[in-house]
Amino acid sequence: MSATRITLTRYLLMQHQAHPGATGEFSVLSSQIALAAKMIARELSRAGRGQHLGASGEINIQGEATQNLHRRVPLLIGSREDVERAESFYH
Numbered sequence: 001m002s003a004t005r006i007t008l009t010r011y012l013l014m015q016h017q018a019h020p021g022a023t024g025e026f027s028v029l030s031s032q033i034a035l036a037a038k039m040i041a042r043e044l045s046r047a048g049r050g051q052h053l054g055a056s057g058e059i060n061i062q063g064e065a066t067q068n069l070h071r072r073v074p075l076l077i078g079s080r081e082d083v084e085r086a087e088s089f090y091h
Contacts, residue, residue, distance in 0.1 A: 008030065008031075008034050009031065009034070012027040012030055012031065013027075015027070061089065
C-alpha cells in the first residue's frame, strides 16, 4: 500500500471540490485550527531555545504554579467583559 502525502490545505480543497454543496465553513475552521497549531508549535520551539521553559515562581488566579511559557504566550478566551477583566490582572 502506497501512501501519498498531501498538506491539510490541499486535502481540504480536494474535499471542497468533491462536495459542490459544501459551504466551506468547515474548511475555514480547519484551516484556522491548523494555523493556530503552527503558531503554538513555533512558540514552543522558540521557548526551548531560550530561558522560557520551567516554573516562573508565580501562582495564577486558579492557584496553579505558572510556567515561564505561560507568561510569554497569554491566551484569553471569553466574552469581551471576561477578557477585559482578565487583562486587568496583567497590568
